[in-house]
Amino acid sequence: MKLFDVYPLFPIEPVKAQGSWLWDAAEKKYLDLYGGHAVISIGHNHPHWVESLKSQLGKISFYSNSVKNSLQEKLSEKLGQISGYTDYQLFLCNSGAEANENALKLASFVTGRKKIIAFKKAFHGRTSGAVAATDNPKIVAPFNANHEIEFLPLNELTLAEEKINSTVAAVIIEGIQGVGGIQLVDDSFFHFLSKKCQQAGSLLILDEVQSGYGRTGKFFAHQFSGIRPDLITTAKGMGNGFPVGAVLIAPEIKPWSGMLGTTFGGNYLACAASLAVLEVIEKESLLSHAEAIGNELMGSLKKHSIIKAIRGRGLMIGFDLPESHSGLRNNLLFNHGIFTGEAKPNTIRLLPSLALTKEESQLFLTSLSQELSQ
Numbered sequence: 001m002k003l004f005d006v007y008p009l010f011p012i013e014p015v016k017a018q019g020s021w022l023w024d025a026a027e028k029k030y031l032d033l034y035g036g037h038a039v040i041s042i043g044h045n046h047p048h049w050v051e052s053l054k055s056q057l058g059k060i061s062f063y064s065n066s067v068k069n070s071l072q073e074k075l076s077e078k079l080g081q082i083s084g085y086t087d088y089q090l091f092l093c094n095s096g097a098e099a100n101e102n103a104l105k106l107a108s109f110v111t112g113r114k115k116i117i118a119f120k121k122a123f124h125g126r127t128s129g130a131v132a133a134t135d136n137p138k139i140v141a142p143f144n145a146n147h148e149i150e151f152l153p154l155n156e157l158t159l160a161e162e163k164i165n166s167t168v169a170a171v172i173i174e175g176i177q178g179v180g181g182i183q184l185v186d187d188s189f190f191h192f193l194s195k196k197c198q199q200a201g202s203l204l205i206l207d208e209v210q211s212g213y214g215r216t217g218k219f220f221a222h223q224f225s226g227i228r229p230d231l232i233t234t235a236k237g238m239g240n241g242f243p244v245g246a247v248l249i250a251p252e253i254k255p256w257s258g259m260l261g262t263t264f265g266g267n268y269l270a271c272a273a274s275l276a277v278l279e280v281i282e283k284e285s286l287l288s289h290a291e292a293i294g295n296e297l298m299g300s301l302k303k304h305s306i307i308k309a310i311r312g313r314g315l316m317i318g319f320d321l322p323e324s325h326s327g328l329r330n331n332l333l334f335n336h337g338i339f340t341g342e343a344k345p346n347t348i349r350l351l352p353s354l355a356l357t358k359e360e361s362q363l364f365l366t367s368l369s370q371e372l373s374q
């Protein structure tokens with residue numbers, strides 16, 4: 001059997017990883033400023049994360065969600081405490097798309113409505129509702145196109161004022177748009193959406209799959225604005241590479257038992273990985289570290305006049321290049337051994353481990369200067 005062709009592949013096969021570094025079989029070393037797409041939060045193979053998973057494997061790795069699982073309770077308590085959402089409920093699942101799918105479904109159940117408002121350039125995943133709420137017709141199959149979804153421009157009040165009304169089940173928005181090229185949401189827009197959703201009886205879903213888990217310096221990116229969404233979705237950095245996702249549900253929402261379900265969600269290994277991530281975030285003060293090192297990095301990027309625009313918060317950074325430098329991502333990888341991300345048409349995305357060191361950041365900046373001066 002041949003493998004399905006998922007993405008174009010770099011001719012590199014990492015066989016070992018530690019912190020911000022990857023190694024191939026020939027012991028060539030790569031600096032990872034991409035984190036496998038914002039997944040590596042506490043660093044590759046963090047010793048505490050490895051130990052937690054190993055120790056859990058030696059006990060029990062799976063049973064169904066029809067029995068008590070104290071690890072799930074421990075995780076929900078710790079996540080509530082670190083995120084500040086102590087009074088929310090936690091639904092555990094396996095990926096970002098699944099978290100968004102469940103949030104959309106829950107909003108529809110609770111409001112009895114179908115229509116969803118999403119935003120231009122949004123990416124919410126590839127399952128049925130999540131992909132329909134994603135602003136990329138190329139990945140929406142005819143089967144997924146029948147959802148009632150309307151895309152509005154980000155940060156524009158006038159249309160949002162008109163369109164969010166009593167027919168809308170939910171408004172879904174990323175904490176910071178990732179795939180769309182690191183597009184920030186104005187605090188005033190978050191406040192407006194929160195108020196407008198309340199007035200219309202619609203639910204506000206904050207997709208923090210990419211921007212959450214400390215990446216921006218706050219636990220969730222929307223927390224810079226001070227709003228409290230009805231539903232928050234998370235995944236990626238939550239497990240540091242172990243597949244896990246979740247929906248945080250506001251106390252005003254009263255889901256009924258059986259409304260959502262899952263076989264694998266909240267399994268012992270996913271909980272052990274997620275708990276280890278939170279413990280390391282706390283112990284190593286990774287939120288303040290990500291904010292400080294991210295600000296420094298953005299400050300240094302601003303010194304390059306060839307860079308057209310720089311956007312971001314903490315360690316979620318995007319910068320736009322002129323067409324003349326469209327080869328930069330490949331040059332960084334093949335000339336300097338540095339993995340970065342991209343967004344179309346010509347944005348470099350930096351999504352490294354939250355534990356990125358000053359030296360690692362400096363190494364990148366030196367390589368970047370060399371490439372940009374050519």
Ligand SMILES: Cc1ncc(COP(=O)(O)O)c(C=O)c1O
Pocket residue numbers: 037095096097098100123124125126174178179207208209210211235236
């Ligand atoms: C903001 C956002 N939401 C949802 C998803 C989907 O997550 P997953 O690939 O885990 O399904 C992604 C993935 O890139 C994302 O960036």
